[in-house]
Amino acid sequence: MGNLVLQVENARAYYIVENNYVRAIDDVSISIREGEVVGIVGESGSGKTTLSNVMLVNIKKPLSLIDGKVKLYLNGSIIELNKLPREELQRNIWGKETSIIPQSAMNALMPTKRIKDSILDVMKTHFDEIHENEIIDKAQTRFEEIGVSKDAIFRYPFELSGGMRQRAVIAVATLLNPRFLIADEPTSALDVSTQKMVLKTIQNLREKGIVKSIAFITHDIATVRQIAETLVVMYAGKIVEISSIEEIIREPLHPYTKGLLFSVVTPEPEVKERGIYHIPGTPPNLMYPPPGCRFHPRCEYKLDICEREEPQLKVVNNRKVACFLY
Amino acid sequence: MKGYALRPFLKYVSRKFIFLLVTYFIAITIVFILPRAIPGNPLSTLLRQIFQQGQANPELIRSVHKTLMEEFGLGKPWYEQYIDFITRAFKGDLGTSISSYPKKTLDLIAPVMPWTLILLIPSIITAWIIGNTLGAIAGFKRGSFTDKFTLNFSLIVSQIPYYWLGMLLIFTLSVKLHIFPGQGGYSQGTIPAFTLKFILDMLYHYILPFLSIVISALGGWAIGTRVLVIYELDADYVNFGELLGLKEKTVFSYIFRNSILPQVTGLALSLGGALGGALITEIIFNYPGTGYLLFRALSTLDYPLIQGIFIILIGSVYLANFLVDFVYALIDPRIRLGQSEGS
Amino acid sequence: MWLAMFRPLFKSKKFLVSILVFIFIVLLGLVGPIVYPVDPTGYAGPFERPPSREFPLGTDTYGGDLLAKVLNGTRTSLYIGFLTAVISMSIGIIIGPISAIKGGIVDEVLMSFTNIVLTIPNILLAILIATYLKVRSAEVIALLLGVLGWPWFARAVRSQLLSLINREYVKLSRMAGYSDLRLAFEDLIPGIATYAFMSFILFINGGILGEAGLSLIGLGPTKGVSLGLVLQWAVLMEAVRRGIWWWFVPPGVIIVALTSSLLMITTAMDEVFNPRLREK
Numbered sequence: 001m002g003n004l005v006l007q008v009e010n011a012r013a014y015y016i017v018e019n020n021y022v023r024a025i026d027d028v029s030i031s032i033r034e035g036e037v038v039g040i041v042g043e044s045g046s047g048k049t050t051l052s053n054v055m056l057v058n059i060k061k062p063l064s065l066i067d068g069k070v071k072l073y074l075n076g077s078i079i080e081l082n083k084l085p086r087e088e089l090q091r092n093i094w095g096k097e098t099s100i101i102p103q104s105a106m107n108a109l110m111p112t113k114r115i116k117d118s119i120l121d122v123m124k125t126h127f128d129e130i131h132e133n134e135i136i137d138k139a140q141t142r143f144e145e146i147g148v149s150k151d152a153i154f155r156y157p158f159e160l161s162g163g164m165r166q167r168a169v170i171a172v173a174t175l176l177n178p179r180f181l182i183a184d185e186p187t188s189a190l191d192v193s194t195q196k197m198v199l200k201t202i203q204n205l206r207e208k209g210i211v212k213s214i215a216f217i218t219h220d221i222a223t224v225r226q227i228a229e230t231l232v233v234m235y236a237g238k239i240v241e242i243s244s245i246e247e248i249i250r251e252p253l254h255p256y257t258k259g260l261l262f263s264v265v266t267p268e269p270e271v272k273e274r275g276i277y278h279i280p281g282t283p284p285n286l287m288y289p290p291p292g293c294r295f296h297p298r299c300e301y302k303l304d305i306c307e308r309e310e311p312q313l314k315v316v317n318n319r320k321v322a323c324f325l326y
Numbered sequence: 327m328k329g330y331a332l333r334p335f336l337k338y339v340s341r342k343f344i345f346l347l348v349t350y351f352i353a354i355t356i357v358f359i360l361p362r363a364i365p366g367n368p369l370s371t372l373l374r375q376i377f378q379q380g381q382a383n384p385e386l387i388r389s390v391h392k393t394l395m396e397e398f399g400l401g402k403p404w405y406e407q408y409i410d411f412i413t414r415a416f417k418g419d420l421g422t423s424i425s426s427y428p429k430k431t432l433d434l435i436a437p438v439m440p441w442t443l444i445l446l447i448p449s450i451i452t453a454w455i456i457g458n459t460l461g462a463i464a465g466f467k468r469g470s471f472t473d474k475f476t477l478n479f480s481l482i483v484s485q486i487p488y489y490w491l492g493m494l495l496i497f498t499l500s501v502k503l504h505i506f507p508g509q510g511g512y513s514q515g516t517i518p519a520f521t522l523k524f525i526l527d528m529l530y531h532y533i534l535p536f537l538s539i540v541i542s543a544l545g546g547w548a549i550g551t552r553v554l555v556i557y558e559l560d561a562d563y564v565n566f567g568e569l570l571g572l573k574e575k576t577v578f579s580y581i582f583r584n585s586i587l588p589q590v591t592g593l594a595l596s597l598g599g600a601l602g603g604a605l606i607t608e609i610i611f612n613y614p615g616t617g618y619l620l621f622r623a624l625s626t627l628d629y630p631l632i633q634g635i636f637i638i639l640i641g642s643v644y645l646a647n648f649l650v651d652f653v654y655a656l657i658d659p660r661i662r663l664g665q666s667e668g669s
Numbered sequence: 670m671w672l673a674m675f676r677p678l679f680k681s682k683k684f685l686v687s688i689l690v691f692i693f694i695v696l697l698g699l700v701g702p703i704v705y706p707v708d709p710t711g712y713a714g715p716f717e718r719p720p721s722r723e724f725p726l727g728t729d730t731y732g733g734d735l736l737a738k739v740l741n742g743t744r745t746s747l748y749i750g751f752l753t754a755v756i757s758m759s760i761g762i763i764i765g766p767i768s769a770i771k772g773g774i775v776d777e778v779l780m781s782f783t784n785i786v787l788t789i790p791n792i793l794l795a796i797l798i799a800t801y802l803k804v805r806s807a808e809v810i811a812l813l814l815g816v817l818g819w820p821w822f823a824r825a826v827r828s829q830l831l832s833l834i835n836r837e838y839v840k841l842s843r844m845a846g847y848s849d850l851r852l853a854f855e856d857l858i859p860g861i862a863t864y865a866f867m868s869f870i871l872f873i874n875g876g877i878l879g880e881a882g883l884s885l886i887g888l889g890p891t892k893g894v895s896l897g898l899v900l901q902w903a904v905l906m907e908a909v910r911r912g913i914w915w916w917f918v919p920p921g922v923i924i925v926a927l928t929s930s931l932l933m934i935t936t937a938m939d940e941v942f943n944p945r946l947r948e949k
């Protein structure tokens with residue numbers, strides 16, 4: 001296994017709204033290693049995007065990092081990102097060491113500037129002195145590598161088609177060869193053929209060594225299976241299971257993972273869409289999460305203890321699961 | 327390539343142009359219909375009045391009467407009157423004034439119009455710039471003291487009518503403190519000329535009416551831009567830009583640019599209201615502009631002059647409206663190049 | 670449901686202050702003339718007297734009691750504002766939804782009409798129409814302002830309804846459940862209702878300011894007193910340049926206090942009901 005790249009330890013990240021907390025990330029730990037693609041799945045609202053913000057330490061109101069550490073491993077040293085001021089993160093970490101393809105990549109580029117000008121703006125924050133032509137040359141090369149015409153750089157985002165725009169975002173996000181890249185539902189808004197292309201593009205990023213490790217967020221196991229080795233399953237702000245993806249598909253341990261999987265393996269797309277509702281009930285309001293195991297109101301296998309105590313992630317046959325059944 | 331890229335721009339601009347032309351046509355039609363449609367036809371009342379004031383030079387009265395009958399075409403069927411009216415309006419023949427007979431109304435309006443433009447254009451542009459900047463800063467620092475102060479200040483200031491603020495400024499800065507002159511466009515007794523002395527004198531008289539329009543107009547812009555900026559703060563491109571390391575300053579410039587664009591079209595729409603306010607401000611300041619002329623026309627019931635003023639004013643508003651929209655189409659790439667259907 | 674909805678409003682300091690100011694001015698207009706029953710159009714005494722015990726707001730050039738004028742003027746201005754709002758709102762609330770729900774050619778025709786009325790400078794048009802009206806009661810002024818003021822509201826209602834209809838459609842197709850229809854409906858009514866309420870307030874402001882503008886140009890109500898008429902006479906009699914501040918300051922203060930308190934009420938509501946504007 002590769003060296004550690006990024007590590008989140010016991011993070012709690014809550015949204016503070018009207019004197020109350022939305023416990024969007026509650027005691028979550030996750031490690032990303034070099035050369036690894038980690039898939040993160042979970043229903044909408046389970047905290048995936050919040051987790052990505054925690055990994056990048058993009059903490060701004062109303063989100064607050066209540067507890068926990070985020071460590072970046074850089075040339076043998078460890079940087080505690082959560083201790084850095086935002087300006088420092090912006091200048092030295094974001095875009096350079098870590099980067100993201102955001103959830104709504106379609107509108108992620110500044111709409112009223114040519115893409116090249118947005119790129120130049122990004123470079124100006126990271127380097128005191130820039131050579132415009134050099135940057136444009138490099139960016140054009142990257143655009144072509146990723147499968148966008150190099151002229152696209154002189155266009156406004158709205159002039160590109162959906163799939164092109166998505167890939168332009170990927171190119172811009174990876175210009176500085178960040179070691180760690182998060183892709184937050186990069187394929188959700190696309191049609192099937194564009195999905196395939198974008199997925200291929202992201203795979204290429206790692207194969208060509210442009211990025212070292214990727215966290216690939218989705219709510220769709222079928223997609224993530226094509227790209228990730230490890231799968232992290234989230235439910236209601238917690239990680240309920242971590243394992244290699246093939247093992248999870250062969251034998252899901254956590255009752256929630258079982259439900260999730262059952263709904264996805266069903267062939268018809270319509271059922272696939274609604275499949276998630278095969279699990280009875282709805283996800284909890286994270287302002288008032290249920291006590292004990294957060295899944296217990298919907299769990300078929302519920303034990304008495306589940307309502308009282310929180311299951312911790314524990315190792316079962318080289319896999320990790322948070323459930324009292326194991 | 328070039329020609330292709332130009333097409334959306336031309337389409338947008340020509341659509342605007344046609345819309346404004348049609349609307350202007352409708353506005354002129356209203357000007358035509360009003361005196362004829364309202365019960366107790368004011369024109370015939372006016373004619374009767376002219377006859378009753380028999381003590382004046384009967385020759386003159388007859389001649390005024392004849393001109394009026396001709397210009398309003400009162401004897402003819404309505405459609406002939408209408409066609410007549412429209413043709414003359416487009417030819418720039420706006421009829422003959424009654425109170426300053428036999429002067430043409432256009433000749434009365436032409437010398438006062440520049441004063442109104444000189445007062446109105448710089449002041450609304452200044453208000454637009456200051457107001458939008460204040461609003462953008464407030465929105466960017468949402469919830470801070472600066473924000474709260476700017477918002478409450480703007481809310482109150484936006485509700486102060488231009489003319490009342492004008493009265494307060496005259497009372498305090500002119501009557502009490504004698505810092506600025508309280509009326510007119512230039513010192514009494516001087517004759518408008520392109521001399522430095524006159525221009526300085528004019529600027530001196532300009533400050534108070536200018537300030538009263540700027541101050542009371544900037545509040546509205548500040549309030550609007552603040553909301554636009556707050557909406558932009560959560561935009562996807564802001565989030566992405568920050569996560570690529572963009573400085574706060576750069577992010578602000580992005581947000582500013584995108585929030586200000588809709589305010590350019592807002593400027594086009596606000597021109598009519600601003601002009602209305604400026605007309606009244608002119609009355610308060612005895613400023614030698616169109617407002618003052620209109621006021622005089624109203625008090626002498628000089629209907630041809632009133633009509634003429636409206637045709638010119640509404641036309642100017644539409645022309646300015648079109649120019650602003652033209653500029654908008656130039657600076658917003660989404661209009662200039664046409665938004666693709668990709669999204 | 671409504672009570673629970675409005676409760677957070679009363680936690681907003683801005684809302685409380687502005688509603689108190691507003692109520693105070695309404696009381697001035699409604700109760701003032703009863704408590705201070707001086708004829709606002711009569712000749713009360715000496716000319717151009719500054720405020721004194723006898724004449725709390727002084728007198729004008731004709732010896733008219735300015736307090737009586739301001740109190741009665743407030744009443745008229747409120748009346749005109751309210752009536753203007755009722756008229757504009759009625760037109761907008763008919764045109765907007767018809768346009769949104771019918772769609773197609775009806776939508777197109779109604780919206781073109783709306784846009785035309787929107788782009789015709791309505792203050793200028795109001796001045797022009799008022800010119801030809803020999804007798805202008807408060808109601809006529811309100812009708813004039815109301816008939817010209819509705820377009821932006823109709824447009825906003827239309828687009829809000831459209832987005833709600835679309836959202837509901839998405840919800841339906843995604844979840845295919847009946848309860849969502851009800852949910853969308855429960856969403857729809859309060860959404861439009863608070864917006865309409867806020868617009869009503871803005872229309873009142875438009876009416877009050879419009880009356881003052883028309884009056885200053887000499888086209889205000891031909892009978893009675895209004896705040897605009899008090900200002901107009903102050904201007905005609907050169908009160909400003911002769912330093913008779915008690916003539917033109919009080920009506921202006923009342924107009925500004927009235928309209929800005931109303932505007933503050935709407936922004937406070939916006940902050941409470943529109944989470945994106947809520948401060949973080």
Ligand SMILES: Nc1ncnc2c1ncn2[C@@H]1O[C@H](COP(=O)(O)OP(=O)(O)O)[C@@H](O)[C@H]1O
Nearest residue numbers: 015022024043044045046047048049050051286
């Ligand atoms: N700005 C916010 N304010 C309050 N709650 C939020 C905010 N953003 C997200 N949440 C809540 O946090 C939880 C997790 O959201 P998110 O991380 O976006 O989930 P996902 O990406 O898995 O769909 C949800 O319950 C959501 O309602």
Ligand code: SF4
Nearest residue numbers: 293296299306323324
């Ligand atoms: S801990 Fe209990 S409730 Fe939770 S998933 Fe396991 S069995 Fe179900």
Ligand SMILES: [Mg+2]
Nearest residue numbers: 048049050103
């Ligand atoms: Mg998400």
